[in-house]
Amino acid sequence: MNLRKNILTALLLAIGFILHQVVPGILAGMKFDLMLSIMFVSILINSDFKNSMLTAVIGGFITAMTTTFPGGQIPNIIDKFVTCVLVFLIIKIIGKYKENQISVALISFVGTIISGTIFLTSAFFIVGLPAPFKGLFLGIVLPTAVTNIFVTIIIYNAVRVAIKVSGAKFVSN
Template identity: 70%
Template sequence: MNLKKNILTALLLAIGFILHQLVPGALGSMKFDIMLSVIFVSIFINSEFKNAVLTALLGGIITALTTTFPGGQLPNIIDKLVTCMVVFAMVKIAEKIKFNKISAGIIAFVGTIVSGSVFLYSALLIVGLPAPFGALFIGIVLPTAVTNIFVTVAVYGAVNMALKMSNFSLARQ
């Protein structure tokens, strides 16, 4: 793996950590998971399988450490691993067509739905839910999915602009 790309992934995850800390717990102590946006951007800019796994593990650990959901540590790690694999597959498919901001937004929406569903289901099995599954899905997951479309596209655009201005090459090395 390319060290520069790994450093960029680490910087994005640090930004995601800060954003995740700023978002308060909402319905049933669940947070809007804005960390997903930077995880998605990390996979968009470095679409290697190793990076997807590394990003999933680090993102899962960071969100597990900052969760406000009672017993949400393990479900956070599970959901990030599953979500990153799904997003990685979607990015590979989108690269064959033509990856752009629209596909980034669609992947962010679907990825957030996958993440929220996996988190809620694994939390239900492991520790139980503080509110009904449907209420948490409608009250937290769907609004987060819509929000993450815009956050992901904005962060992706900003990162691409910064990379372009710094002459950073995303080509395989």
């Protein structure tokens, strides 16, 4: 993997850490997971499987460290890993259309739904849920999915402009 791409991923995940840290737990300890937006941008900018796995592992551990969900550490790691693999596959399937703003929005929405579903399901089996699945899904996952559409588009466009202005040679795979 290219060192520049690794550094970009690390910087994006550092921003994701800050966003995840400052967002408070809202419903039964669940919070809006803005780290997902950062992870999606990282995978969109560098569509390499190794980068996706790096993003999954680091993103999973960061969200596990900053979770407010009771017992949410292991479910966070599981959900980030599975979500990154599935988002990577979605990006590979859509190919050249991944840079379209509508595609970025759909990837963000679908990826957040996948992540929330995996998180809640794994938390249900590992530690139990502090509230009904449907309530947590409707109260946190869906609003987060809508929020992440806008956050992902803004961050994705900002990163693309920064790369263009800096003259960095990033070739999307």
